Amino acid sequence: MKNVLIVYFSQTGQAKLAIDSVMGAFENNANYKTYYSLIKPKVAFPFPWKYTEFFDMFPETVQGIPCEIELPAIDLAIKYDLIIVAYQPWFLNICIPINSFLQSESAKLIFNNTPVITIINCRNMWISAQEKMKRILLSLNSNLVGNITFVDKSSNLISLITVLAFILKGKKENFLGMFPKYGVNSSDLEVGKIYGNLILSHMETNNLPMLQTELINKNAVNIRSNIMIMEGRGSLLFPHYANFITKKGSAGSKERRLRVRIFGILLPTVILLSSPFITIISRLAPIFAKKKLQKKIHYYRQNLLKDM
Numbered sequence: 001m002k003n004v005l006i007v008y009f010s011q012t013g014q015a016k017l018a019i020d021s022v023m024g025a026f027e028n029n030a031n032y033k034t035y036y037s038l039i040k041p042k043v044a045f046p047f048p049w050k051y052t053e054f055f056d057m058f059p060e061t062v063q064g065i066p067c068e069i070e071l072p073a074i075d076l077a078i079k080y081d082l083i084i085v086a087y088q089p090w091f092l093n094i095c096i097p098i099n100s101f102l103q104s105e106s107a108k109l110i111f112n113n114t115p116v117i118t119i120i121n122c123r124n125m126w127i128s129a130q131e132k133m134k135r136i137l138l139s140l141n142s143n144l145v146g147n148i149t150f151v152d153k154s155s156n157l158i159s160l161i162t163v164l165a166f167i168l169k170g171k172k173e174n175f176l177g178m179f180p181k182y183g184v185n186s187s188d189l190e191v192g193k194i195y196g197n198l199i200l201s202h203m204e205t206n207n208l209p210m211l212q213t214e215l216i217n218k219n220a221v222n223i224r225s226n227i228m229i230m231e232g233r234g235s236l237l238f239p240h241y242a243n244f245i246t247k248k249g250s251a252g253s254k255e256r257r258l259r260v261r262i263f264g265i266l267l268p269t270v271i272l273l274s275s276p277f278i279t280i281i282s283r284l285a286p287i288f289a290k291k292k293l294q295k296k297i298h299y300y301r302q303n304l305l306k307d308m
């Protein structure tokens with residue numbers, strides 16, 4: 001009997017849909033026992049978010065400052081054969097609840113010397129968060145053997161509008177009657193079953209180190225070059241603006257509200273204005289910098305950590 005632990009956070013349920021699709025292969029299989037642990041912050045994050053509340057989360061998320069979480073119901077005496085971490089990026093970093101769990105004493109115990117698979121669900125920007133995840137998992141002495149991403153496949157500008165409408169209104173709808181619903185579409189979630197079967201077959205044959213190559217062949221890792229380029233710029237700038245805000249005060253404080261609000265206007269505006277240019281650059285890049293682009297995409301698809 002093999003033990004599989006699934007640790008996850010979800011605000012609006014998408015992570016659980018992704019997990020259910022992937023883990024279907026393991027349920028009702030007498031050789032496997034699955035354990036689910038939802039990470040719960042002691043003070044729940046709001047949903048729907050208020051505009052300022054949402055952008056006020058930015059500095060602490062980027063700086064990796066943990067929140068208090070309830071003690072997860074995980075049996076620490078079990079040696080797990082595989083741990084699945086299902087998470088969302090927040091502001092190009094690991095969302096606070098999962099990041100907080102990864103910094104806990106329980107994490108030190110269970111991750112040690114254990115294979116890990118990450119399942120990411122998000123709008124479309126996950127690369128920087130996953131680089132941090134690689135680093136943290138290494139520091140916990142675990143072995144990242146798989147990464148699966150579920151993204152919203154709309155254009156970057158469309159999903160920027162629909163995600164903001166969704167998290168501020170709290171409803172998945174055809175915003176203004178003309179935008180598609182935000183989120184991972186059901187046919188993409190359905191494909192999770194294929195990834196689950198791949199994980200299962202690699203566990204059966206004790207061949208998890210070969211898993212990622214097969215996941216990539218089945219398009220489990222979504223990278224679009226324009227989004228990768230834009231995310232790269234953002235991940236360089238974000239820590240500076242996060243420091244600029246925290247210099248004025250701590251989370252939720254009045255003193256920093258002006259800087260938070262400016263960020264809340266600046267971020268969508270910069271994405272809107274720079275998107276067309278970045279799309280042009282990303283179309284030209286395969287002509288002028290084909291090798292560099294391919295090398296980056298190849299690197300981000302796999303699970304090893306190296307300095308680029």
Ligand SMILES: Cc1cc2nc3c(=O)[nH]c(=O)nc-3n(C[C@H](O)[C@H](O)[C@H](O)COP(=O)(O)O)c2cc1C
Nearest residue numbers: 010011012013014015090091092121122123124125
């Ligand atoms: C505070 C916050 C920050 C976010 N930042 C990102 C991000 O950096 N990249 C991205 O692709 N999606 C981002 N999103 C969108 C989430 O990934 C999206 O809401 C998630 O898919 C919802 O998952 P859930 O239903 O499991 O809660 C953010 C959402 C929130 C609430």
